[in-house]
Amino acid sequence: MSGHDNLPVQVEEPIDNPGLPEHHWRPTDVDPKAEKRAERQVAALFGLSAVCAVLFVVAYFALEVGDNHDTVLGMGASNVALGASLGGALLLIGVGIIQWARKLMADVELTEQRHPAASSDEDRALTVAALQAGLEESGIARRPLVRNSLLGAVAILGAPAVVLLRDLGPTNAQVSDAETGAGLEHTVWKKGMRVVRDVVGTPIRPSDVEIGDLFNAEPAAIFETDENGQPLIEGVPLQVAKSKAAVVLIRMDPADNTPARGRENWSVDGILCYSKICTHVGCPISLNERKTHHLLCPCHQSTFDLADAGRVIFGPAARALPQLPIAVDSEGYIVAQSDFTEPVGPSFWERDS
Amino acid sequence: MAIDTSKVASSNSSAATPAKPSKAGAVATWADDRLGLATMAKKNLRKVFPDHWSFMLGEIALWSFVVLLLSGVFLTLWFTPSMSEVHYEGSYDQLRGIAMSEAMVSTLNISFDVRGGLLMRQMHHWAAMLFIASMMIHLLRVFFTGAHRKPRELNWVIGSLLLLLGTLEGFTGYSLPDDLLSGTGVRAADGFMKSIPVVGTYLSFFLFGGEFPGDAIIPRLYIIHVLLIPGLLLALIAAHMLLLVYHKHTQWPGPGRTEQNVVGFPMLPVYAAKAGGFFFIVFGVTALMGGLMQINPVWMYGPYDPSKVTAGSQPDWYMGWPDGALRIMPGWETHLWGDFTIAWNVFLPIIVLPGLMFTILMLLPFLESWITGDKRDHHLLQRPRNAPTRTALMVALMTFYGILWAAGGNDIIAIKLHMSINTITYWLRFLVFVGPVIAFLITRRWCISLQRHDNEKLLHGYETGIIMRSPEGGYSEKHLPISPARAYTLTARDRDEVYTVEGDVDENGIAAPASRKNALRARLSTLWFGDNVQKPTAEELEEAHHHAEHEHELQASLDGHAADGHQFDGHHSVDGETLRGGH
Numbered sequence: 001m002s003g004h005d006n007l008p009v010q011v012e013e014p015i016d017n018p019g020l021p022e023h024h025w026r027p028t029d030v031d032p033k034a035e036k037r038a039e040r041q042v043a044a045l046f047g048l049s050a051v052c053a054v055l056f057v058v059a060y061f062a063l064e065v066g067d068n069h070d071t072v073l074g075m076g077a078s079n080v081a082l083g084a085s086l087g088g089a090l091l092l093i094g095v096g097i098i099q100w101a102r103k104l105m106a107d108v109e110l111t112e113q114r115h116p117a118a119s120s121d122e123d124r125a126l127t128v129a130a131l132q133a134g135l136e137e138s139g140i141a142r143r144p145l146v147r148n149s150l151l152g153a154v155a156i157l158g159a160p161a162v163v164l165l166r167d168l169g170p171t172n173a174q175v176s177d178a179e180t181g182a183g184l185e186h187t188v189w190k191k192g193m194r195v196v197r198d199v200v201g202t203p204i205r206p207s208d209v210e211i212g213d214l215f216n217a218e219p220a221a222i223f224e225t226d227e228n229g230q231p232l233i234e235g236v237p238l239q240v241a242k243s244k245a246a247v248v249l250i251r252m253d254p255a256d257n258t259p260a261r262g263r264e265n266w267s268v269d270g271i272l273c274y275s276k277i278c279t280h281v282g283c284p285i286s287l288n289e290r291k292t293h294h295l296l297c298p299c300h301q302s303t304f305d306l307a308d309a310g311r312v313i314f315g316p317a318a319r320a321l322p323q324l325p326i327a328v329d330s331e332g333y334i335v336a337q338s339d340f341t342e343p344v345g346p347s348f349w350e351r352d353s
Numbered sequence: 354m355a356i357d358t359s360k361v362a363s364s365n366s367s368a369a370t371p372a373k374p375s376k377a378g379a380v381a382t383w384a385d386d387r388l389g390l391a392t393m394a395k396k397n398l399r400k401v402f403p404d405h406w407s408f409m410l411g412e413i414a415l416w417s418f419v420v421l422l423l424s425g426v427f428l429t430l431w432f433t434p435s436m437s438e439v440h441y442e443g444s445y446d447q448l449r450g451i452a453m454s455e456a457m458v459s460t461l462n463i464s465f466d467v468r469g470g471l472l473m474r475q476m477h478h479w480a481a482m483l484f485i486a487s488m489m490i491h492l493l494r495v496f497f498t499g500a501h502r503k504p505r506e507l508n509w510v511i512g513s514l515l516l517l518l519g520t521l522e523g524f525t526g527y528s529l530p531d532d533l534l535s536g537t538g539v540r541a542a543d544g545f546m547k548s549i550p551v552v553g554t555y556l557s558f559f560l561f562g563g564e565f566p567g568d569a570i571i572p573r574l575y576i577i578h579v580l581l582i583p584g585l586l587l588a589l590i591a592a593h594m595l596l597l598v599y600h601k602h603t604q605w606p607g608p609g610r611t612e613q614n615v616v617g618f619p620m621l622p623v624y625a626a627k628a629g630g631f632f633f634i635v636f637g638v639t640a641l642m643g644g645l646m647q648i649n650p651v652w653m654y655g656p657y658d659p660s661k662v663t664a665g666s667q668p669d670w671y672m673g674w675p676d677g678a679l680r681i682m683p684g685w686e687t688h689l690w691g692d693f694t695i696a697w698n699v700f701l702p703i704i705v706l707p708g709l710m711f712t713i714l715m716l717l718p719f720l721e722s723w724i725t726g727d728k729r730d731h732h733l734l735q736r737p738r739n740a741p742t743r744t745a746l747m748v749a750l751m752t753f754y755g756i757l758w759a760a761g762g763n764d765i766i767a768i769k770l771h772m773s774i775n776t777i778t779y780w781l782r783f784l785v786f787v788g789p790v791i792a793f794l795i796t797r798r799w800c801i802s803l804q805r806h807d808n809e810k811l812l813h814g815y816e817t818g819i820i821m822r823s824p825e826g827g828y829s830e831k832h833l834p835i836s837p838a839r840a841y842t843l844t845a846r847d848r849d850e851v852y853t854v855e856g857d858v859d860e861n862g863i864a865a866p867a868s869r870k871n872a873l874r875a876r877l878s879t880l881w882f883g884d885n886v887q888k889p890t891a892e893e894l895e896e897a898h899h900h901a902e903h904e905h906e907l908q909a910s911l912d913g914h915a916a917d918g919h920q921f922d923g924h925h926s927v928d929g930e931t932l933r934g935g936h
Binding site for chain 1: 399400401436437438444445464465466467468469470471472475476504537540541543544545547548549550551552553554555557558559560561562563564565566567568569599600601608609611612613614615616617618619622623626627629630631632633634635636637638639640641642643644645646647650658659660661662663664665666676679680681682683684685686688691692693694695696697698699702730732763764774775778837838840841844845888889890891893894
């Protein structure tokens with residue numbers, strides 16, 4: 001029944017509306033003493049607020065910032081004093097105003113009639129008429145050629161708007177370069193590049209790594225300097241390189257490791273090298289469980305088994321950690337045999353493996 | 354209502370004293386000659402707002418937004434949104450000499466070398482948390498009390514958009530310092546974008562100005578954070594408030610309050626004072642939090658380095674639920690023809706799910722009105738128990754949210770409770786589907802029981818706690834009628850009508866074309882209303898009162914024999930009665 005859509009607004013009441021309850025006077029309405037007391041309370045609150053504001057100014061100039069940054073509550077005394085005095089100054093004004101409203105302003109409830117949100121039928125009709133008259137006079141309905149060409153012209157304006165955003169950045173295909181390691185498919189790793197310690201950049205011999213040890217490592221390229229000692233890679237390219245090339249070195253009893261097919265000679269004396277970038281959304285993975293050779297990502301707890309080709313054994317990641325094939329160079333340091341054989345980091349649409 | 358003010362102090366007299374020509378009057382005349390403000394102000398200065406503590410929740414959101422604007426402007430005076438690499442040389446010795454972005458350096462300077470800078474940074478962050486938390490609680494208040502119904506559906510949609518934008522504003526804001534924690538968040542956001550099929554890498558490369566992390570993301574997030582989103586927030590807040598004023602605020606039912614009126618205090622002076630005073634209170638509380646409670650100490654995390662991460666990395670709490678979905682999602686990935694990859698494990702929980710949840714949120718008022726067929730205006734609020742299915746639906750959604758939020762902290766739970774992260778995750782995968790269903794069923798039954806309890810009170814009175822012993826030795830509790838005002842308030846609610854498809858046929862008796870849709874609607878309407886307890890009719894009340902009178906007459910013979918204390922049963926004159934004592 002369509003009548004259901006138009007239920008009467010007036011609800012049937014089993015009990016008659018008794019009407020607004022009687023108004024009760026407050027002590028401050030009938031007792032001049034109480035009224036005076038409330039007045040003094042409110043003024044005192046405002047006065048205390050002013051004191052706090054002055055204290056704020058005093059604290060601003062009296063307390064040093066900089067050196068003593070953790071003297072009170074792990075923060076500087078200045079911060080605590082400024083916060084407390086500003087908080088006091090503001091709160092006391094607020095409490096004072098509300099006390100004023102509650103005790104001294106009229107507390108008689110008023111009643112107002114509501115009006116329907118909708119316009120009246122008459123207004124609607126007048127609006128429709130005005131709209132139709134305006135549209136009629138514009139001739140928009142009678143001149144489809146004008147109308148449609150305008151719509152077309154406005155629509156095509158979207159093209160400049162979209163195209164203008166094109167130079168927000170290059171595409172992956174534009175930056176991709178195996179030589180410099182740019183793009184999602186490449187890193188700065190190259191055949192013969194040394195695997196060096198994180199932070200300090202010193203090369204690593206197999207004998208430096210004990211069984212069960214996990215080294216955070218980087219490619220030697222990010223520590224290289226020119227003849228003046230200036231780094232060859234710095235700033236943005238350095239951050240980009242680090243975000244893909246960071247690796248972990250782990251040594252395990254060769255008997256524990258089950259290398260994937262074709263990866264039998266990717267390790268050196270039980271030392272394996274894996275990408276440190278999680279295949280889930282790209283956090284650096286760092287939590288090593290020494291006994292099990294499991295590596296856990298602290299962001300979303302994906303867990304990878306380094307003794308089983310980096311396979312995912314738990315968590316939301318879908319792909320094994322990419323492995324970097326390593327060897328030892330003529331001076332006895334660990335080097336990469338090549339770049340990673342697959343893209344590192346999070347999955348993306350164009351990823352073909 | 355005429356009130357005799359003759360015997361009272363000045364506080365409640367509203368007799369206007371004739372204005373003498375004054376300077377202020379001259380200014381007002383000058384302005385009104387040009388702006389015509391009096392026409393608008395005459396109605397609105399004394400506009401009535403109903404009073405209830407729960408109407409203050411949205412106000413917290415409004416005032417914390419103002420605090421955000423003020424503290425945010427202060428921060429922009431020193432913050433440098435640049436990723437140029439510089440060496441930190443400020444006051445904080447642990448980081449001195451270390452290379453980091455200018456954004457991080459300026460954040461450290463604000464924290465250590467600008468007086469009041471740390472206070473403003475912390476106030477800004479705390480106010481952001483208050484802003485989003487109060488929006489969420491305000492949203493729940495509105496939904497649980499039915500304030501989203503016609504004519505306020507669009508204001509519900511605006512409010513939902515405010516919550517969405519507020520969340521994005523929070524994320525862009527806490528990413529700006531370019532510290533290790535926020536950089537990790539941005540790194541994850543890059544992974545989220547890359548998971549979007551077809552366009553993912555393009556979005557990522559365009560947003561970051563090339564390959565992650567690039568040097569464009571901080572300046573771009575900055576302008577989004579200080580101009581784009583705040584501008585939208587301001588516009589939507591203005592629309593939200595205008596609609597609030599236009600619709601007039603909802604009110605709780607009670608004596609004298611109807612669908613046609615609004616009862617409360619006038620804007621000037623009471624509401625202006627209360628709301629204005631409350632602004633100072635919100636501002637003051639934020640200042641105390643900024644002064645006394647540390648938040649986001651970026652100097653402890655250090656600058657962002659894409660090869661580093663801290664254990665227990667957590668986003669701000671309001672991003673916790675999609676992060677939780679991301680954590681408990683199984684690692685599903687599809688490889689198409691060996692050429693393309695769809696990372697369902699990222700795309701579904703972090704891109705699709707939040708979009709879906711916000712869409713559902715915005716559609717809730719429209720779904721409800723379609724199911725109930727209720728097209729009337731509603732200005733009286735409902736108690737949550739009087740809309741059991743709606744209440745249960747929101748509690749189910751809250752449970753879903755809560756379980757995902759817990760999942761967002763699965764590592765913290767594992768560490769604090771010494772439990773296996775794997776076990777927690779498997780359980781949460783199960784609970785996220787089962788928990789909302791259980792919560793729905795329990796809440797719905799609970800509401801219906803509360804409705805029954807209300808009817809009990811109406812028909813048989815309230816439980817007095819007085820135990821009567823009958824001559825036969827049986828015990829019963831004495832019930833007394835509730836006050837007329839209370840009884841009226843309990844009955845001031847709609848009678849629910851279940852939608853039926855009967856009659857949905859044309860004149861030849863053939864089912865109307867949309868009848869399959871209507872059959873679904875009828876089933877949903879039955880689910881929505883079918884088990885609700887309706888308020889008693891006037892006859893039922895009458896009969897129950899007769900019954901009570903009768904009971905009372907039966908008990909009258911026991912008068913004078915009432916056990917000590919039972920003489921105060923509200924039916925007898927108790928003048929001069931005292932507890933007999935002596936036992």
